[in-house]
Amino acid sequence: MTATTDPAAVAATDTESRLDARPRRGGGTGTPTLGVNHLWKVFGPAEHKLIGTPDVDLARDELRRKTGSMIAIRDVSFQVWPGEVFVVMGLSGSGKSTLVRCITRLIEPTAGEVLLDGDDIRKANAEKLRELRRRRFSMVFQHFGLLPHRRVLDNVAYPLEIRGEEKAARYKRAHEMIELVGLKGHADSYPDQLSGGMQQRVGLARALAVDPEVMLFDEPFSALDPLIRRDMQNEVMRLHREVGKTMVFITHDLAEALRLGDHIVIMRDGKVVQSGRPEELVGAPADDYVADFVRDVPKANVLTLRWVMRPVMPDDALDGPEFPATTIIRRSLHAAIETDKPLRVVEDGRLIGVVDRWHILAAIAGGEREA
């Protein structure tokens, strides 16, 4: 396996290139774009009776037997900051798709708050909610959700049409969006004349046409084959650079989460089991479940030198090569081969630790031991 075809290796370069551009979470000021506080969703007859009773701690099967209900989201909280790509990762049945639908109330949450710029969406009446969906959110679906009886152009213009925009104006905007996602020349095609990847580009263009504050992606690339998926991930990253939207991205694919995410939460059985930056998940899994997930990730491709450095000892040779603490471990490999001195790790021009060559080798070997 060569470095150029190993997806994980490519993921590493992407991750690194994004590391420096990554927005600081919270930044200390303002409100998050999206705040989810103590959100619950219960399906079944006991929907409004269950929360607050000891029954919520029953095992899934037992709960179903006793109450006929199922808890899809339990007490989930997180914040999404402006311009961030926020990834929710979990296997099927973990509640991630329900979660993203609760955000725009396509599925009505049972309890909790969903704040958009500090306003609780759950308090919005039907008309207000429609306005929110028309102007401030947009969503990209796993199965595209295109309207098969409309041309690409009319699909992309649909959200503008339903909010009453003039034909000329909405077609102009739709054409721009179609061009933006690289579908120029396909405006008059019908969805079933396009490949899966192209159909999802239409879905993207439609979501962008709204000029929303927050874009929600519900496993948008799961139905695509791996090569197309890579293309589309690149496309999302490019669009994120160009339009700078806040994005909430649902996926079951860890590689995708690590590639795209500024911040990742991992869900299991409706609960958040870990929340953090990609390297935090890989470097310090919160429990066995997460550890199991990230076990096969080549750590050297995700972790930075900060994760493997040790404090400076008095007898360390301090004339080795110097690297910022945010350097991906793999990037330091060449330098480490060429010198037998420890690498110096600096942050803000200050020496904060050193990395020995064996640290680097161990990180690389450790990641591939299981493979």
Place this chain on the structure above:
Amino acid sequence: MTAITAPAASGLDPRTARRLVYLAMAAAAAVLYLVLAGQSTLPHDEEYPLFGSLNGVKAWVDEHRNSILVFSLIREGVGGLVGFFENVIAALGWPGVLAATGALGAIFGGWRLAVMTMLGMAAIGLLGLWTSGMDTLAQMLAAVVIALLIGIPLGIIGGRSKRFAAVVTPILDVMQIMPTFAYLAPLTLLFSIGVSTAAIATLIYAIPPAIRITALGIRAVPDASVEAAQSLGSTRWQVLRKVQLPLARRTIGIGVNQTIMMALSMVVITAVIGAPGLGADVLRALQQVNVGLAFQAGLAIVILAIVLDRLTDRAGEWMDPRFRKTDANKARRRLLYLAALGTVVAATLLARGLPDPAEFPEAVKLSLVAPVNDVIKWITTNFGEGTASIKDAFSVVLLNPLEGVLTSAPWWLVIGVVLALAWLISGVRASVVAGVCLVLVVLLGLWEHGMQTLASVLIATALTLILGGILGILSARHDRFRTILRPILDAAQTMPAFVYLIPAVALFSPSRFTAIVAALVYAIPPVIRLVDVGIRTVPATIVEAATAAGSTSRQLLWKVQLPLSRRALLVAANQGIVMVLAMVVVGALVGAGALGYDVIAGFAQGEDFGKGLAAGTAIVLLGIMLDRITQGAGGRPSTEVARGG
């Protein structure tokens, strides 16, 4: 219950035990019959008091009908719409009607369809049945317009609201199993006989497919599309108008087609309540046993059915929004519309110059009456003995004994046996329903006639299932056989029930047997189709696995394909029974007697009205009973409307 558990406790294999219990029960019933035959029978009584009371009701309604505003409004409204279509057709004249059907054909399907539809309409004129044909057309159009105006909105609501669907579905189920005749008696009570009542009966009969198929179409719209539209902030109205309706349009088109075909099949039957048209021609000819005349009118009905079917079928495609509309096409199509409109206007103007544009020219008429009657005469002289002996043998061996047993057994014994059978096949609920239905038949005073009709239905159903099953299996297993069968089945399905009587009566002259033959011919095609589909939809992987395990083709059929298509087979049985019942009753027109005859006599003679109404009700009760018994056997999942969504 104790009888069932006792042998099981004695250590027998439960299956054998159950069989023994069945055998014991059958033996007990047989012994009871032998001992008690001829006792507590309920022979038919023309003077049964209920009939007289119903006549009294009728007299009262007749007297007060015009003062009940709702009824007269409906009657006038529907009658007015029929009149409107009659006037339009008359104003177009025959050249205008020909041009209009041609124009529609050209728009929906191109010149081929245009030529075909025009030839079809012209053939009706050539047969000398233009006026009758146009009467039938006008009544049908009026009924269809109203049926769609009611049915499509209800279907849309049913497609969007599960609760509404849950309410409507059982009503549609019952409407679906009601034999056509059953609609007529109560309607004549409310609206008297005549064209309006005919149109009302027709529209009631034609509404269920409009509702059902529309709901199906709305529900078949992918959830993903609806959800995406919602996520973008569409209102409910926008979701309906911009997503659900356009995507359901093709299916709704099929619904329109079905509604038209149902309406046509009903509208010819309404001849028995005095509606003019092709049905009346057939009826008159059947009464005179003039097969040639009946054949000619029947042929006109079939031609009309084919023309309407093709037109609406292609119209559905034309309505499909995915029918790609490029700009180059648009200009051409506009030209086509203009040309079509121009042709119709020109033809209508031309018609003004004719002495009587509403009547097809006398000079070009062509009668098939004499040649057909010659053929029939030839058949009767050469094969008359053959067909007669088939008929007699059938009556002696099957029909008479069964009728005899059912009518001579004590009524409570028959009900008891039906209860037990219903319980075994479909469980307690079906058994209760069946019991209630039969008790009501007793109370209606129509036990003997009911049992005679039941005997015919049972025999016809058994034959239908045997023949249909065999043909269905052959069709499923031999592609070539299927290719031959397919167009025949398609044609059979577009033909109104009425016309099936004609060949039967030609071969066997009026008798109970004739009605059974007609029912066979009518009910076999859907049975073949259902059996074929059932076997063919057995998953290919399972068939492959069974073949790989070394099954012979016979083993494959008996051990894999038939058991796995059990559900489809039961649906086929259910469908077969419902259709047979409908036809056996219509068969009264060709000598079937019993309940069907009571119904028709009720329309014809005022003093028989009460009995006719009771007989119509008894038919419905028998229908519900048979449907419940067969449906519960894991059969028909109570229709699409309730499902999914």
